[in-house]
Amino acid sequence: MTAAKTADPAFIARSEPMGRVLDLARRAAASDATILITGESGTGKERLARYVHDESRRSAGPFVPINCGAVPENLLESELFGHAKGAFTGAVADREGLFEAAGGGTLFLDEIGETTPAMQVRLLRALQERVIRPVGANREIPVDVRVVAATNRNLENMLEAGTFRTDLYFRLQVVPLEIPPLRVRGDDILPLARHFITRTCAANRCGPCALSADVLDVLYRYPWPGNIRELENAIERAVVLAEGQPQIEVDDLPPEVRGQAPPAPSPRSLDDRDAPVLTLDEVERRHILETLERFGGHRRKTAKALGIGENTLWRRLKKWGVFL
Secondary structure, eight states: OOOOOOSSTTOOOOSHHHHHHHHHHHHHHTSOOOEEEEOOTTSOHHHHHHHHHHHSTTTTSOEEEEEGGGSOHHHHHHHHHOBOTTSSTTOOSOBOOHHHHTTTSEEEEETGGGOOHHHHHHHHHHHHHSEEOOBTOSSOEEOOOEEEEEESSOHHHHHHHTSSOHHHHHHHTTEEEEOOOGGGOHHHHHHHHHHHHHHHHHHHTOOOOEEOHHHHHHHHHSOOTTHHHHHHHHHHHHHHHHTTOSEEOGGGSOHHHHTTOOOOOOOOOTTOTTSOOOOHHHHHHHHHHHHHHHTTTOHHHHHHHHTSOHHHHHHHHHHTTOOO
């Protein structure tokens, strides 16, 4: 699958699982249906929400995000719905909430699973009736906003536990989008890494650098529990520690990423008889991974350049634990 074109260049979707998600997101963006995005921490839920907004008829309007879990409950109500003058101590003037501020655009409710039952009731009414009542006000205000919510929690388990309202759950997940973790998106790892390298090099005014075969091996084998956010941080660190060298090595990666990966052999002169002799399998592995990096992770182009069939390349990669 080719990389999907998105407004966010960091949203690489060369892998089949992510390609399916983006295809569904693109189709859902054409309507005003409420969307619920789920996925592990660091998978890019806000990026997907922005993608939906950019692809929608509301793209000219504002995209307003809020992390519901980062705002205390007594402030979240005012933040979302606004308040009237004199509603509480310090309310010296009327103030619009984010539902109004996002008018004509998209309101992104991140960490919706952290809201209390009382807040869930208010959100449900706003979604059903398309009206809100600011704190301390005696009038309702109509709102024109598309709501996209997200969570890394299992809302179905919360339904069984009685901590999340069933009616709000079904109101939110008109179109459910589940972002797969990076560990099942092998085709996306190299393009994402290359994107983060380019961006970090530009920010630090250093020349572009490649990934050694050993680094590629580590990147493909590591399970990435922190997902894209962890990969981004690892690549940024590696570029900085490479100090302008033309190639990133395993030692430049964070310790938890490189794990027990053997250090790359240091360069030696050809007449050094103590130099380790690489097995043919290791020579082949390094050459194939370096060619794969050169062609941006494209299996077909890599196989053609190497003069082997794509199925043969796939079997080699599978043998080495590299899943694309």
